[in-house]
Amino acid sequence: MKTVHSLDVTISGLTYIEPGVPYNVTCTVNEYRDNRKTTFLAIIPGEQNEEIIIWYYKQYGCFEFQVPTSTYCRVASCACDDNGLTTHWMYNTSSDLSRSVTFQCESSDSEHNIVESTEFAPTITEAPGTSLRFNPTNDTVIKELGQQFVVLCLADCTPVCQFHWEKDNSVVSPGATLQISNISKEDNGTYTCTAYNGYGTPRTKPLYLTVNCKLFF
Structure with missing residues (x-):
């Protein structure tokens, strides 16, 4: 976890990811700031990154802006209050997933520095x-x-x-x-x-x- 100006961005999920089964990832930002952008990334070696952006405002709450290139990612739910933002992402895992997928989220602090979570890479399951x-x-x-x-x-x-x-x-x-x-x-x-x-x-x-x-x- 990286910390800049007290802003913490964390990411978490289950240990295993199963090909063909939707996978849930949670991203948490510990501070609320109006008009903040949080980005979720799904990274597979040799492929274009999947990306979703969440904007949130004190007046309107949080909502999704999905980059057109995103095929597998979507927002399952998000909630924001004075304590920050918690977003649950849904990654529609490919049934032929054979290479590791890495997840990461990032946000910006009060001085517009980009703060990244650690990279999170669940293990691909293999049935017998x-x-x-x-x-x-x-x-x-x-x-x-x-x-x-x-x-x-x-x-x-x-x-x-x-x-x-x-x-x-x-x-x-x-x-x-x-x-x-x-x-x-x-x-x-x-x-x-x-x-x-x-x-x-x-x-x-x-x-x-x-x-x-x-x-x-």
Whole structure:
């Protein structure tokens, strides 16, 4: 946060930004001054900055002036009083967002100096998608009675995924690891790993376990 002549401009938002889902950012200016302009910027490397300007007056309150080049940004709400200005911005995140987006807001102090907030860059989320996999990698396994079986479910997720294993619609392991210490014929069947991190849709992957029963004569 940068401070000039006691003017503070701050910006905040959630830690994660999800492609295709509107994202809310809050900008706060701690002093009220009539006829003040506050600008919101969304910066993506290699692209033209998205920009919205808010003007506010003691008589009329605050209102939006949107620069024609702005495609994804809009004002969700704003409020101003003698304590300053608080603006909630809505950024309509592109569904193919693959590069980091940085947000910043700026305003002017009583001497018309531009005061900028720090840059704020949320982390782009990544759902498990097709990255869901097993270690060992085989999804078809054959075991003998009494043997041990261990498999780990993995996925590339941001934030990290939670996992669980199911068999016959019942949870048999609440984590990423499925372990059977002494295999019996009842363990034969299909096991499904589910990965989910709160973004996108849960991803599942089946594993087929065949238990060979030895015959004794």
